[in-house]
Amino acid sequence: MPSTPPPVTRRRVLVGGAGVAGACLLAACTEQRPTPQGEATALGSLEPGTRVVALADVPVGGAVSATLDGHDVLVTQPAEGLVHLFSAICTHAGCTVQPADGELDCPCHGSRFALTDAAVLGGPAPEPLPEIPVQVSGDDVVLA
Secondary structure, three states: OOOOOOOOOHHHHHHHHHHHHHHHHHHHHHOOOOOHHHHHHHHHOOOOOOEEEEHHHOOOOEEEEEEEOOEEEEEEEEEOOEEEEEEOEOOOOOOEOEEOOOOEEOOOOOOEEOOOOOOEEEOOOOOOOOEEOEEEEOOEEEEO
């Protein structure tokens, strides 16, 4: 005599759905994304003097997102006239880090980075964002 499958209950659907959702989340964490070191290396090959952003667009005590030769970057100005350029690719899982209130935040898993040196303020990121040398030239932030 054939066996009858168990009844479909709300609990069975929720538990089964959680497994599918968990698998999707796990896949998102492991999908191939650019590495921050690869981004920094690619940017390091650009011509010195290449304009990144206008200095006036970078708030003192803050940061702006930019794209440089197709690469996501962050320009910070922790103090008046002191600028830094970092890869915006998180060292944890390759998500794009965003400017936040006085720091740089990864929206995927909550990593936080300092404006001055992109040091990890809170994990899971294992290391700082790579820095690309820049300087102020006239009214612009340019590659050094």
